[in-house]
Amino acid sequence: MSTKEWPLWEVFIRSKQGLNHKHVGSLRAPDAQLAIENARDVYTRRNEGISIWVIPSSEIVASDPDDSDSLFEPAASKVYRHPTFYDVPDGISHM
Amino acid sequence: MKETNLEALETAFQAKIDKDIRIEPKDWMPEEYRKTLIRQISQHAHSEIVGMLPEGNWITRAPNLRRKAVLLAKVQDEAGHGLYLYSAVETLGADREATIDDLHSGKAKYSSIFNYPTLSWADMGAIGWLVDGAAIMNQVPLCRCSYGPYARAMVRVCKEESFHQRQGFEIMSTLANGTPIQKALAQDALNRFWWPALMMFGPNDSDSPHSQQSMDWKIKRFSNDELRQTFVDVTVPQAEMIGLTIPDPDLKFNEETGHYEFGAINWDEFWEVVKGNGPCNADRIAARRNAKENGQWVREAAMAHEEKRKAKQAS
Numbered sequence A: 001m002s003t004k005e006w007p008l009w010e011v012f013i014r015s016k017q018g019l020n021h022k023h024v025g026s027l028r029a030p031d032a033q034l035a036i037e038n039a040r041d042v043y044t045r046r047n048e049g050i051s052i053w054v055i056p057s058s059e060i061v062a063s064d065p066d067d068s069d070s071l072f073e074p075a076a077s078k079v080y081r082h083p084t085f086y087d088v089p090d091g092i093s094h095m
Numbered sequence B: 001m002k003e004t005n006l007e008a009l010e011t012a013f014q015a016k017i018d019k020d021i022r023i024e025p026k027d028w029m030p031e032e033y034r035k036t037l038i039r040q041i042s043q044h045a046h047s048e049i050v051g052m053l054p055e056g057n058w059i060t061r062a063p064n065l066r067r068k069a070v071l072l073a074k075v076q077d078e079a080g081h082g083l084y085l086y087s088a089v090e091t092l093g094a095d096r097e098a099t100i101d102d103l104h105s106g107k108a109k110y111s112s113i114f115n116y117p118t119l120s121w122a123d124m125g126a127i128g129w130l131v132d133g134a135a136i137m138n139q140v141p142l143c144r145c146s147y148g149p150y151a152r153a154m155v156r157v158c159k160e161e162s163f164h165q166r167q168g169f170e171i172m173s174t175l176a177n178g179t180p181i182q183k184a185l186a187q188d189a190l191n192r193f194w195w196p197a198l199m200m201f202g203p204n205d206s207d208s209p210h211s212q213q214s215m216d217w218k219i220k221r222f223s224n225d226e227l228r229q230t231f232v233d234v235t236v237p238q239a240e241m242i243g244l245t246i247p248d249p250d251l252k253f254n255e256e257t258g259h260y261e262f263g264a265i266n267w268d269e270f271w272e273v274v275k276g277n278g279p280c281n282a283d284r285i286a287a288r289r290n291a292k293e294n295g296q297w298v299r300e301a302a303m304a305h306e307e308k309r310k311a312k313q314a315s
C-alpha cells in the first residue's frame, strides 16, 4: 500500500463530572482534532462521556509485565500500610 | 534449555487462564493463541462491517421516520462494533489495514449470513430479531473471554445489541399483526432467514476441530451446538407469540428434555456460502473494496493536511 496509514490514538473518556478519565480503546485518525471527533462517534453514542482525551499510542510508555515482580512485589509484603494490620482495643471509636 | 523455558511459559499461561486471570496485550502468550485471536477478532470485525450492507440497503426506504432513525442508529452501532474490534485486534500486533485487505482478497471470512439478500422491509425485522439474536447468543459468553481487550469490546457490544434485537422483533410483530399481505411478508422473511440464522453458530461440534483448544483457552465457553439449541429454545416461542410459523416440519418440543428438536441443517449450502458462492458474496466484497479504494484520496488528503500543518508549526 502506497499511502501512509493514519496514526493510532488511545482514547480516554470522563463519564461524568467528578470521575477520572478512563481508557476505553483506540482508533485511527489523521490528527488530534479528528481523533476527538471520531472518538465522539465511536465511544460516546449513548452519553458515555462529557470529556475526551486522545493521545498518540506511540507516546505511551508502559511498564513491562516481566518487571511486575520487582515493581509490585515489594508492596505485597508491607501489610502494615493497611489499617487492618493494627490492633485497636474494644471500645475505641472514631479511629 | 530454550524448550524447557517455553514449556514453563506455556504452563504458567494455562495456569493463569485456569484461574480466570485475563491475558493483556503485553503479557506472554503462545503464538497459536495470538493467531487464533487475530483470526477470530478480525473476522468478527469484518462481520460487523459487512453486516451494515444488507440493512443499509433499506435505510432510504424505511416506511416512516421513526423506523428510519432506528435503523440508521442500529447500522451506525454496527460500524462502532467493527471499530472496537479492529482496535482490539491491533493490540495483538496485527496490522489493521492488512486484516482489511485480507477480507477484500477473500482470504479472511466473515459471517456467511450477510451473503443473503434483503428483499423486503420485513427482512429488517427478521435480521434484527434472528441475526442479532443469534449474534447476542454468541457474544454474551465472549464478555468473559480470556483476552482482556476482546472481552471489554464485547461488553460494550452486548450492551448495544439488545436494542437491535428488540427493534427487529417490533418490526416483525407489527407486520405479523398487520394486513394479510404484511403478515405474508413477515412469514416470508422468517422462511428465508431461519436456517441461515441457525448456521450462524457454525458447524456441528463433531465437525468443529478447533473448538476444544479454544475452550481450553477460554476464548470459547459453549459449543456451537449448545448455543444453537439455546437459540432455538428461546426463539420458537417468540415466533408462536406473534403468530408466525418456523419453517421446519420436523420441529417439535421434547417434554422430557425440555428442548426443541429441529430438522437437519443443510450444511452443503453453508459451505457453499462460506466458499464464496452465496447469493451476495461478490456484491458484499465489491462494496467494501469500492469503499476503501474510493475513499483513499480522502485519507491521503487528510494526512497531507496534517503533515503540512506540522511542518508549518516547526518552521
Ligand SMILES: [Fe+2]
Residues within 6 Å of the ligand: B048, B077, B078, B081, B157, B161
Ligand atoms: Fe454488532
Ligand SMILES: [Fe+2]
Residues within 6 Å of the ligand: B078, B132, B135, B161, B164
Ligand atoms: Fe447488532
